[in-house]
Amino acid sequence: MPLQFFTDPTYRENFFLYFPQVIPSLVIDFIALFVLIAIFFSGMIAPIAGLSVYIERRLSAKMQSRIGCNRLGPEGILQILADGIKLITKEDFMPKGADPFLFKIAPFFVMVGAFVSFAVIPFSSLFVLADLHVGVVFLLALSSVVVIGIMLAGWSSNNKWSILGSLRSAAQIVSYEIPLGLALLIPVLITGSMNLQEIGAFQKGGVNHWLIFFAGPFTIVAFFVYFISAIAEVNRTPFDLPEAESELVSGFHTEYSGIRWGLFFIGEYTNMFLISCIAVTIFLGGYHKSIANIPFVWITVYFSFFLLLHVLTFIPGMCKKMISGDSFLDVMMKNEPKALSRTSKMLCALISLFISVFLHRYHDESALIQTLVFISKSYFLVLIIMWLRWSLPRYRIDQLMDLCWKNLIPLSFLCVCGTMIWMVIT
């Protein structure tokens, strides 16, 4: 059983006792794991990242009164393939005076750090690559691998703008790891486990079992602390200082082109999906659909998804209207003739109808349903991250640090203490 190491806890405990004897088995295990990871990533994560790129391009186009890519394939969906081919066939350029080894290896750190984290994400109760007992710590550790890649890229490029970008990134990611870690500590406190599978299983049974609603205001605030810190961790607007285009040209990847730049790019979008996955696993009920099996309820959910985006725009400091008199809701749902064609609107309606009927049919949670629920929840958060990117300006470096050290860290400590007190009292 090559995967016994990852599936059987007793085997794993005995494993270290009889370490010398099982080395051949260990090698087989790891080869099997790598093959699995390779299939998993090429088959699932990479298309998801590519799809995010496409969605972001179309979404930003709608917000900006543009059309976006709509030429290649139906509604331009094949544009991502064309972009990939272009990036691969471009010249692999390296500036004079760069450190060749570090320059070439840097993008892999970013991509690997993003991709390997998916090993512990439970897409369903059965579908998790490595059911680690220290899943939360594993995620935190891997999020630090990304910063190594960014530092190497900035240092090896022999460019002042790159080094400024990578130094910003180092300061930012290291600082924001503290509130992020503290926010992730709260679910660990509640469930008593660092295993993401168990944290997910803990939230079975409906919205009121989600960890975001576990300890009143404290877990809700913890979720927002996590989400803000996570956006800062993956360098998305309004925290995109490391690659601030208008200030640092392109920040740490100024000198990169071709597929090496593409790896940074894929890494960014994978990271975006990853933080959404973690948020869903830990706070938003994981792969459980958490809603009663009535089609009407599901249709309501799909409408409230758009409604929520509409309501969120009234949060102070955010934009109220996104496009020529239309709110986000109008853009998504109503008549923006060039932005959303009738076919795609029909398609959206059909898909949501199909999903609601489909979810209604299957009372018991099969793995496929769970995976679908998980991915759609994650994509909801990805859409929010994209929406923030295209409507907010960028923080300055000192304001960024103030936000972290003066606001988020005290807030996250408060949440941890509050949750503990809440757990003792209730």
Added chain:
Amino acid sequence: MYFETQYINDHQMELNMGPQHPSTHGVLRFIAITDGELIQRVTPDVGYLHRSIEKIGEKVTYHGFMPYTDRVDYVSAMTANHAYARAVEKLIQLEVPKRAHYLRMLADELCRMASHLIALGTYPMDVGAVTPFVHALREREKINDLLEELCGARLTYNYMRIGGVSFDIPAGFDQKVLKFLQEFDVFLQEFDALLSHNTIFVHRVANLCPISKEEAIDFGLVGPNLRASGFYYDIRKEKPYACYEELNFNVPIGRGFKGVIGDAYDRYEVRIQELKESASMVRQIMQAMPEGDCHGKAPKNIRPPKGFVYESVESSRGELGFFIASDGQPNAYRIKVRSGSFAAISMIEHIAKNIYLADLVALIASLDLVAPEIDR
């Protein structure tokens, strides 16, 4: 160019921003001495866009120089046309028909709106928000459409002539302008909602690099930058040209809207309010447009008497003036252009001290520098 590298110590770095950089608004170069991200001294290096426009003015006839004035400030070409036309008209003492004055004011104000839209659009883009820029440019496209109907060009208009303008307004133009102005009011509300009260934007630019009234006067700052410092000065009010004294409009000045007087946010807010004023002025002009001829009666070959003349108009970036020295020949002896951006860029070295690199970008955007106007 004189470099100050010899003053750099171990804690400092010389950072070369430009000539090719995403946020230098043209070809512009800044040499910054920084300590990490903190700028200790920044020196602008101008001259990358020098096209010898003033020298060309000495070689071509007075009529022939008009297209070149478009290129002085291509974001606000109408006002440059207007300033040059006024200078030559004063030199040869030519009367301009009233309808031509009104058409010039119409073109000026539409062009000012287009120019301010670029300024207000690139400002948030330099601060990191891309969407307001696209919205602003969308509105500017509509103005470009209007001006294209008026004069046939979208950027370098070459609309005004010595003694008048080249074309009268086409049929149905006033309805199109009014329709645009209605849409424009909605756009301004949106833009306010999207950006003006955005917490991050206000934190970024409020209290940033304030310019006091005295400093602004010392450095010869003009236009919206000067008014943002709280000094009431507008050539349209002080020395009314064309028919500006017949229009009813306010001159917005900086009042410390979100921070201190004269900070980067004031420079933003003053431009927003000028957009509203210009929109109302366009409405008034369309209502009060007099009948008559709009073409001037300038001679084909202008041979002005010997003498000097200086005439200026309120351009989008402040006072834009033409000095012409004539020696009686069909071409000028000397032409000198006084532009607002040149004064503004000389200000940067004085105020940009101990600010972050990101602030320098916001400061450049807030001063609304246009590189061709600096170099000419």
